[in-house]
Amino acid sequence: MNIEEQIREIVARITRVDKSLITRESTFKDIKADSLDIVQALVAVEETFGIEIPDEDAQKFRNFGDFVSYVEERVAQKEKV
Amino acid sequence: MFLKGKLALVTGSGRGIGRAIALKLASKGADIVVNFFRHREAAEKTAKDIEALGVRAEVIRANVGDPAKIDELFETIANKFGHLDILVNNAASGVGRPVMEIDVKAWEWTMDINARAALLCSQRAAKLMDGRGGKIINITSLGSPFVLPNYAIVGISKAALEALTRYLAIELAPQGICVNAVAASAVETEALKFYFKEGLMKDHRQITPAGRMVTPEDVANVVAFLCSEDAFMIRGQTIVVDGGTSVGIFTLGQKEER
Numbered sequence A: 001m002n003i004e005e006q007i008r009e010i011v012a013r014i015t016r017v018d019k020s021l022i023t024r025e026s027t028f029k030d031i032k033a034d035s036l037d038i039v040q041a042l043v044a045v046e047e048t049f050g051i052e053i054p055d056e057d058a059q060k061f062r063n064f065g066d067f068v069s070y071v072e073e074r075v076a077q078k079e080k081v
Numbered sequence B: 001m002f003l004k005g006k007l008a009l010v011t012g013s014g015r016g017i018g019r020a021i022a023l024k025l026a027s028k029g030a031d032i033v034v035n036f037f038r039h040r041e042a043a044e045k046t047a048k049d050i051e052a053l054g055v056r057a058e059v060i061r062a063n064v065g066d067p068a069k070i071d072e073l074f075e076t077i078a079n080k081f082g083h084l085d086i087l088v089n090n091a092a093s094g095v096g097r098p099v100m101e102i103d104v105k106a107w108e109w110t111m112d113i114n115a116r117a118a119l120l121c122s123q124r125a126a127k128l129m130d131g132r133g134g135k136i137i138n139i140t141s142l143g144s145p146f147v148l149p150n151y152a153i154v155g156i157s158k159a160a161l162e163a164l165t166r167y168l169a170i171e172l173a174p175q176g177i178c179v180n181a182v183a184a185s186a187v188e189t190e191a192l193k194f195y196f197k198e199g200l201m202k203d204h205r206q207i208t209p210a211g212r213m214v215t216p217e218d219v220a221n222v223v224a225f226l227c228s229e230d231a232f233m234i235r236g237q238t239i240v241v242d243g244g245t246s247v248g249i250f251t252l253g254q255k256e257e258r
Helices: A003-015 A035-049 A064-080 B016-027 B040-051 B067-080 B104-129 B152-171 B190-197 B216-226
Strands: B007-010 B031-036 B057-061 B086-089 B134-141 B177-184 B238-241
Touching: A003 A035, A003 A064, A035 A064, A035 B104, B007 B016, B007 B067, B016 B031, B016 B040, B016 B086, B016 B134, B016 B216, B031 B040, B040 B057, B057 B067, B067 B104, B086 B104, B104 B134, B104 B152, B104 B177, B134 B152, B134 B216, B152 B177, B177 B216, B216 B238
Parallel strands: B007 B031, B007 B086, B031 B057, B086 B134, B134 B177, B177 B238
Antiparallel strands: none
């Protein structure tokens, strides 16, 4: 499973939204994620990929696609080190 | 500089009340472990400001809602310092909802961070304080004895925290550990701005007899006092810092009629 699919599974599990409804364009509002869902999704993704996503960065995500791209970039950076 | 040479862990000290407490204890000479979870930049800024006061600051990330992360936090402190003198259980979270909308997820999240973490941190801190005494201060709020709008779950967790304060105070007294709590009303922080923005809370200035909002520094001053030897005989108490709001509740709206 690629990074995008893994994140989609996590977000779907936490928000209890069918994963087919989560597209790269989906906003947290679209999938009715509240602030607790968002922070729990961030924490689960951090633990899955062994990265840190500070709120300062997370606040810039406009949609699910931004979230995925950010994680892909961080994972790539981590693998380089 | 009555805290010179002492080590204090302040959970959730990147921002707001925790940051003010960390800086206040540092200004009294204590080295500080700055714990944060979501805001690294803020925590690093706090650490820098602490170091500028001429004491040591150590930044450690840990979600105190997760017992395994609490273990890691205390292992790091034990390895780096080997002891602890002051623990301030300040980290808090919560979901602004009426009581009928609290679900299991919101309950567990809030209780784990606001109440269980204080228990687990205190147990581990007491071991690092063994033989040298210490202070444990829990940061609570008026949402425990009073009903605040959309605050049920946090208020309930703070009630647990205040009860924990009393039990710890008695059971840790033989080890020379003083345990107390500080309860603030609405304090001017980023968290409060969120409550205002979401319409969850009204401006408290009009209902504060002292004439202004409580600041993080007001809370920090009381924490510093409770960490001093002058407060040695205060045990298991919750000290209210609210500018008179709670005791003046029945005088609200009376001014004009007089």
